[in-house]
Amino acid sequence: MTIIELLQVNLLSPMVLAFALGIIATLVRSDLKLPDELYTTLSIYLLLAIGLKGGVALAETSLAVFWAPALATLFLGLIIPVFAYSVARKIGKMTIADAAALAAHYGSVSAVTFAAAQTFLDAVGIRYEGFMPALVAILEVPAIVIALFIAQVAGGPQGGDWREALRELITSKSILLLVGGMIIGWLTGPRGGKEVAPLFVDLFKGALTFFLLELGMVAARRFRDLPSAGLFLLGFGIIMPILNGLLGVWFGSLAGLSVGGSTILGVLAASASYIAAPAAVRIALPQANPGFYLTASLGITFPFNLAIGLPLYYTLALWIVGGQ
Amino acid sequence: MTIIELLQVNLLSPMVLAFALGIIATLVRSDLKLPDELYTTLSIYLLLAIGLKGGVALAETSLAVFWAPALATLFLGLIIPVFAYSVARKIGKMTIADAAALAAHYGSVSAVTFAAAQTFLDAVGIRYEGFMPALVAILEVPAIVIALFIAQVAGGPQGGDWREALRELITSKSILLLVGGMIIGWLTGPRGGKEVAPLFVDLFKGALTFFLLELGMVAARRFRDLPSAGLFLLGFGIIMPILNGLLGVWFGSLAGLSVGGSTILGVLAASASYIAAPAAVRIALPQANPGFYLTASLGITFPFNLAIGLPLYYTLALWIVGGQ
Amino acid sequence: MTIIELLQVNLLSPMVLAFALGIIATLVRSDLKLPDELYTTLSIYLLLAIGLKGGVALAETSLAVFWAPALATLFLGLIIPVFAYSVARKIGKMTIADAAALAAHYGSVSAVTFAAAQTFLDAVGIRYEGFMPALVAILEVPAIVIALFIAQVAGGPQGGDWREALRELITSKSILLLVGGMIIGWLTGPRGGKEVAPLFVDLFKGALTFFLLELGMVAARRFRDLPSAGLFLLGFGIIMPILNGLLGVWFGSLAGLSVGGSTILGVLAASASYIAAPAAVRIALPQANPGFYLTASLGITFPFNLAIGLPLYYTLALWIVGGQ
Amino acid sequence: MELTTVKLVTIIAEAVLEDRLLHDLRHLGARGYTVGTVRGEGTRGIHASEWEGKSLRIETLVNAEVAEKILQHLATAYFPHFAVIAYAMDVQVVRGAKFKGGGGR
Amino acid sequence: MELTTVKLVTIIAEAVLEDRLLHDLRHLGARGYTVGTVRGEGTRGIHASEWEGKSLRIETLVNAEVAEKILQHLATAYFPHFAVIAYAMDVQVVRGAKFKGGGGR
């Protein structure tokens, strides 16, 4: 497929179109409003489903092939926040708190972007390693910890409650569901997995579509903050994921991942957290302006990755891993 | 099948029985209460699913066969509110506001009655045109606009906010989800449709059953207002859908629809709105008594159409279109 | 299978693991919190699905085989509360109200434990009579009535509103959905059942898994009351279900049930109510301490039955019915 | 514009009591009520509805006499066994007559 | 610590009015609001949003003058046709200036 065809497959997928519908609903000021409880339910479902599927796959994976990608992922979680922080401080002239907040978001990962990547690769017909959800879990926390640590070191006592933030991070629902789901999947194996597949596998893409409808509305509400966020943030929200995506794909190829697996590691690196990071940053770095990190992560990077990033990182993976 | 058999197929379907269970739950004062959020979620789901399925079908429809039914539907949307208004004013001696409110409800359409009609025809094994959801969208708004316009002309300035009501109507969630779903379905086509079919197609009848359980409770709560609503409203709520249903079937046959398609157009004409119209009327015609229009639409016409109307309009379509 | 293998099949099933994950989430003070509305929705769904499936099966059952098990179940509903009350009074030295409250809970039944038993037997590959859900309905109410009656007779006027409690019991949502679902299933038969099977059958095990995640969190919140509940309650919560389970299996074998059916009757007898009974007891016996009956029923007996009870009662059924 | 002072009585109660409380309020002379869903903790231990996760917050605007009757009634009929608290305060409304109806029916 | 007294105006209204009411509040000089979801019953019969199951409970902290304007406006623009009630009371806050902005914009 050419990149145009890939873009078309992606942009005309139900999930991207539902995201666009959500944006439109907000822009025309529709009274459409998904209940908060539905949003919460879908996000719990998606995390658990990703974990379960990954766990079942892990049960059939030799750990020998898993260590290199795991290390590569951990490494990404250490480099990206430092890189993002420097860019935000030096080029963006941001305060320590704001720069560290951005670093936490871009170093961590968005599980929904990951799910969208899986769906995209399925539609294109590309296979990927089954243990990828484990990489999501590995990438989620370290970057946030490092970013908070940078803020602590660079800024002196911050008022925020550092230790509390760390505890909440490790026991946060996204980690708990992802890792818990993986352990359940791993313990119960294919037989147990088959019992719950009608809910956790068959309905996955439909649920993701529903979720993206809501996320489109959320993202569009962030659009109105774009002007006050400024040009730097717009550029950061687009160029940062491209660079991180490239890094991720490259690390994936070094770690011996397939084209599909490298694509996904690229997506993980490129994606910005919007569940774990905001909650942790809000508590540990209350001075950081949510108008910056939420707008960048949800209003710019998420739509960019969803619409353009997925086919882009796949194309990069084809070049780098596939040698095409 | 004889009409008795048709009635039996309909009355013993899970959806009608669930509706009856909802009525019973309210009458025996059970503590059963579906969460509001579930109700909202199911109505969003149903509208989106109807739209999606219609859109995928539309992608495979030649527009040549679509224009006549579309025009016939638009025409129904212009005639029925005028007709309903006259009846309510002349025979029912209602105030301008109350008559216009009824006209808005009966001219517009109930998406759930439409979904029930599809399910009924599927159970009987009758095929219908795939583009019927587009007709739902076409029929939803015009009648409400016309009814509000009648009230404006007949009653002078009404205090209600006309323009605001119109804007809210066009951007209302039912239109947005129905039309949005159709466009998504149309753009993504059968391939994308298949990805989300486990959620949006396979679960449709079950979700409709669940929804009708709730709607049965809602309708039964309206029953206690029946005495104060009076005999006219009772008659209106039953005779109006029959006449409108006949009109709809006839227009359908003129527009070249199949027996199934004409049945559905009859159902659309016969059905009374209970999402878009109440919200618009409440804002634009606050003097109108919700005890009248909600009771007629939800407490009388909806149960009548669900239980008796569906087989009736199908029988009419057999006679008129099928020449039997 | 040996009992070790049975335990393993059970403990490594997605539903038991999800329950364990819920417990862990509470113990590590995770911010994971399922919306109340999801909990309500899932419990409505489970009750309706159990009823529907049972009703469809009942439509194909000869009533000749149904009377003996029905009578045996009714009998269990009369004996167990008297037995449980005596134990709580004599051995536990509890107040009349507290003893009667426990009797109501242990005499009645937990629909979720029933669902878990079905899932367990399915996983092991054991068949059971299709009309078992009818036995759930039969066992639910009588024990509660008897327990309240005992309290009335033993304690004189209790302040609580007895008649109101009874009315609410009979019209309670669990009875309404279970019995209503059965009637719907019975009337609509296999054809209607097939229409809604994707929602009510295929998704059942997944939904149960989700529900148990929440119930794990609920149960774990009861753990902190364990110390104040005392040793008697801990023993009661484990030994009572074993004795009742044995009784249930034995009655099942006398009534001619299969090994699977006797297992399930054992589970029903062993299980303690946590929907109908708490609500009724709270109103009719407000002096009874919820810290006792909720902790015993949800914090001790439910986890015990789920983890160990299911394979245990099945093994008992193998011995008693199967003669192995 | 003339403002009248009426009493706002707020009741926090476990959910299982909804029907009974609303019935009692009407009986004691309240002509309307508003109910919200809350959760909370107090000095009593758990209540049966706790594990279902919610309590009710009931507000009713009444005249001073009815307010006193409601508080009195709650104190005797509910405080001993149920997780219920209540408090009253003065508020200003535009049309006092709507809320100041006579006591009981 | 210095406490200032400001007015807390609470409005119970059918859900369909949300946008209009919040717009009006802003226009009359309120600088913030808090909205909760409730249900209720009053002397009027059903309102269109009833069968969708909910009303709104809107709270806004304002100065006395704005409070009076809000009550006045609700009484003329909403009370006749809509299921709306409102009441005001005095409350103490730490930083009065935040809520005591001038009237209207």
Next chain:
Amino acid sequence: MELTTVKLVTIIAEAVLEDRLLHDLRHLGARGYTVGTVRGEGTRGIHASEWEGKSLRIETLVNAEVAEKILQHLATAYFPHFAVIAYAMDVQVVRGAKFKGGGGR
């Protein structure tokens, strides 16, 4: 029936602060609390929990001294960086002792 006057302190805060606020309240001497879910807008921009759509409305009945301490604490520890507001008022309760416990533990 004897009515006592106690203070009702209401706090509107972004959801992410729940645990910390409840912990602080207990520490400052509150013996109970009630929490509802709301949403709102104020003078500050968005807060991190906004896009998750909710804030908390926490009510606690306390004696005057504890009320003052709570307001004081919120003003210094939360107002600068978080979307938090709070107000206090007098209310009448039947059994004042339940809420009038000593300050802090």
